[in-house]
Amino acid sequence: MVQLIDGKTISKQIKDELKEQVAELSAKGVKICLAVIQVGNDPASSVYVGNKKKACAYIGIDSLSYELPEETTEKELLELIDKLNKDDAVNGILVQLPVPKHIDEDKIIKAISPLKDVDGFHPMSVGALSIGQPGFVSCTPAGVIQLLKRSGIEIAGKECVVIGRSNIVGKPMAMLLLRENGTVTICHSKTKDLKEVCKRADILVVAIGRPKMIDASYIKEGATVIDVGIHRDENNKLCGDVDFESASKVAGAITPVPGGVGPMTIAMLMHNCVDSINIK
Numbered sequence: 001m002v003q004l005i006d007g008k009t010i011s012k013q014i015k016d017e018l019k020e021q022v023a024e025l026s027a028k029g030v031k032i033c034l035a036v037i038q039v040g041n042d043p044a045s046s047v048y049v050g051n052k053k054k055a056c057a058y059i060g061i062d063s064l065s066y067e068l069p070e071e072t073t074e075k076e077l078l079e080l081i082d083k084l085n086k087d088d089a090v091n092g093i094l095v096q097l098p099v100p101k102h103i104d105e106d107k108i109i110k111a112i113s114p115l116k117d118v119d120g121f122h123p124m125s126v127g128a129l130s131i132g133q134p135g136f137v138s139c140t141p142a143g144v145i146q147l148l149k150r151s152g153i154e155i156a157g158k159e160c161v162v163i164g165r166s167n168i169v170g171k172p173m174a175m176l177l178l179r180e181n182g183t184v185t186i187c188h189s190k191t192k193d194l195k196e197v198c199k200r201a202d203i204l205v206v207a208i209g210r211p212k213m214i215d216a217s218y219i220k221e222g223a224t225v226i227d228v229g230i231h232r233d234e235n236n237k238l239c240g241d242v243d244f245e246s247a248s249k250v251a252g253a254i255t256p257v258p259g260g261v262g263p264m265t266i267a268m269l270m271h272n273c274v275d276s277i278n279i280k
Ligand SMILES: Nc1nc(=O)c2c([nH]1)NC[C@@H]1CN(c3ccc(C(=O)N[C@@H](CCC(=O)O)C(=O)O)cc3)C=[N+]21
Pocket: 047, 048, 051, 094, 095, 096, 097, 098, 119, 139, 230, 257, 258, 259, 260, 261, 262, 263, 265, 266
């Protein structure tokens, strides 16, 4: 039988651990505050931002919420970030992505102080990760590592294949698996024989952004399959980049969507907020 990797339960565990840590800090007079900025009102973004604020409330982290109109200029957003960078009461700053097209996303990411970059998207955070120095780690890949560790799946020495090379998932994912001593291959749209490469994997992390693309034919018997994708299918049901029905027939362990990687992203954001008091 395939092992279901339960992100909902594991994320709850992590949030409960953090809640205890926050209570201890609070008893010492240390408060943690996350500023969440959303520009425009994309409904999916509103759901995610709402979930982040709920997680803060559960753990005991203060959250400041900035809901800015779609027409907000890049300059105005940069000014708000600058103000929050300088505000000693704010530990973490998150600008929900995507931002409207008239705002340069890279500029925004760079404007957030690396000391408050709880998303781990700043070039300084990404660089620190790749050379093994302390810094914030991108939440989704960090969540995948926690899923593996807390499900008893060993990484060291394993063939790890990551499909997707985005700056916020694929690349940091590969760096983290490498840090855990996995043997790492990154695949992308130009990869030849994708299927053959995937079939070598003991651990296959799928972050392509295409609904149900990876079926059993890409998976080695007994492999661990982690699905980072999130989409709505033709029946408006949530699904991932992996065809779960098919893949779960050959995989040894697999994450569902929903209830897999998604909740872990939020748990690791909370982890980064708590960690922010150590990053200087
Ligand atoms: N600055 C920034 N940081 C982010 O971390 C960030 C972002 N922008 N923009 C959008 C993506 C997406 N993302 C998710 C978070 C939680 C779930 C999640 O909780 N998913 C649930 C289902 C939620 C639902 O019902 O739709 C699950 O998979 O079980 C999914 C996706 C964070 N992102």
